[in-house]
Amino acid sequence: MSEIQMIIDKQRTTTWSPPRSFKFTRRTSLKLLLTVFITFTVLFILSNDTPSPLHRKSSSQGCPPTSYTNGSWIYNPHNATRMEKKDDALFFSGFEGCASSREYYWHLAADKEDQWDRFPRAHxxxxxxxxxxxxxDPELIVKHLVEDGGWLLVGGMFVSRYSMAFGAQFILDSxxxxxxxxxxxxxxxxxxxTxxxxxxxxxxxxxxQNLYLNPSSPLLQHKxxxxxxxFDITVTPLVTFRRIDxxxxxxxxxxIHRSIYPSPPQAQGFKLFSDEPVWTLALASYLDLFTSPLPLGNYATMxxxxxxxxxxxLFSGYHDETKADSGYGIDPGLLSFFNEAMTIxxxxxxxxxxxxxxxxxRFGRPAKKKKRRVLVRSYLPGHEDCHAAREPWAEVQPFVWNWYNWGYVDAFNRVFETVLVERTRFPDIHYLPIDRPGRLRPDAHTTGDCLHIMTGAGVLEGWTHxxxxxxxxxIV
Known part of the structure; x- marks a missing residue:
């Protein structure tokens, strides 16, 4: 038996009794009660002393999405140097490195030297x-992804034939x-x-694209x-991303469209889609991936x-040049179809x-398997003229030119939120309206466009957190 175990066993078996010289009296009892009261009062005051907002700990009362997003960006500089090389962006982020090798410096917004003046302030x-x-706590998140189940990230980006002037990166990334x-x-x-x-x-x-547990991780060394x-670290992903627009x-x-609208209100020859490129999958395909058993899958959150x-x-059947004030047919036509599709x-x-x-x-009782859930993250539109910005906004600003469908993203988000408001119908699908921190960061975009978000500025990391x-x- 180890020395530690012997100590624990001794503590379990030893009972306490007062010394022979110690006598409980009415007076000593009152002193003891007074001491306990003062001690707990002091501890209560200390525990409720409001810390600095930058070091505020997690509240025992919980943190629903509305409370989390009702806040502001506080300037908290921790880098005094200027950016002189691409890798400085990683240093300013506070990361040791990045496992993904895909468009590495583009994600870090370090690929265009003429925008380096944004650093380190953007971080x-x-x-x-x-x-x-x-x-x-990255280690705690890794532990969660292994023990509680991994994440399947599903989504894409805005694609428009009018965005081709911005270059291939804008069109094809997510x-x-x-x-x-x-x-x-x-x-x-x-x-x-990978x-x-x-x-x-x-x-x-x-x-x-997948993230796997690194066999050389210090977490494994310390068990x-x-x-x-x-679970097999060579084949079981912690996180998977699928491009599903x-x-x-x-x-x-x-x-779905034919079943809802057997006779489309548009003229004969109606065609729902244009030839615009899109990456997407059948619903059953990625649900099969989400629910795949170990060792190929260990997902608990999509x-x-x-x-x-x-x-x-893209949905060119709804396009109407005479309706510029309603998104060229977005409202109400495409929004109505979006509502029907998301309900299904x-x-x-x-x-x-x-x-x-x-x-x-198992025998009427839950087996030792994770309960899967789906989170719908509110979609984040871009910012017009973002590369002129050098600091966050205090409040969300209205669009000036209403590029693409950005002015209607809030409406699409409200539709999805309304669909999911019936918790008894959809108890395991949760809507997370956490787009506001990103809406306030026009300064946090990648170099090639005003939609994609740079790594390290806190927006993407805030989603993860x-x-x-x-x-x-x-979630109880």
């Missing part, structure tokens, strides 16, 4: 909401992919990423992680985001989750 702000989450890349930096060196884009060859943007049965395949959306892809350039999406997803929950029951908090503290 000098901290989000302070009405409730604090405490400092972000805000959700920005989030994945940020995770690969935040969790480094505990994770490795594919390796530095090895050359061609890669389709619809292919999955701080309890692995689920069947519409949450349905185009064929599925065509079928995070989805959509809205920016629902434009009348939520119904189908919840049915799969219910089936999963039932399969986890809050999603982790929500699934570990807010």
């Amino acid at each position: 000098s702000y901290e989000w302070v909401g009405q409730c604090g989450l405490g400092p972000i 805000v959700t992919e920005n989030h994945f890349f940020s995770l690969s930096c935040l969790l480094y060196p505990h994770v490795i990423a 594919p390796k884009y530095t090895e050359g060859g061609s890669f389709d943007r619809g292919w999955p 701080h992680i309890s692995f689920p049965d069947g 519409l949450l349905f395949s185009q064929a599925e959306l065509l079928d 995070v989805v985001s959509t809205a920016g892809h629902w434009t009348t350039t 999406w939520a119904r189908e997803v919840q049915a799969v989750l219910w089936n999963q929950h039932r399969s986890n029951l 809050y999603i982790w908090h929500y699934v570990t503290h807010e």
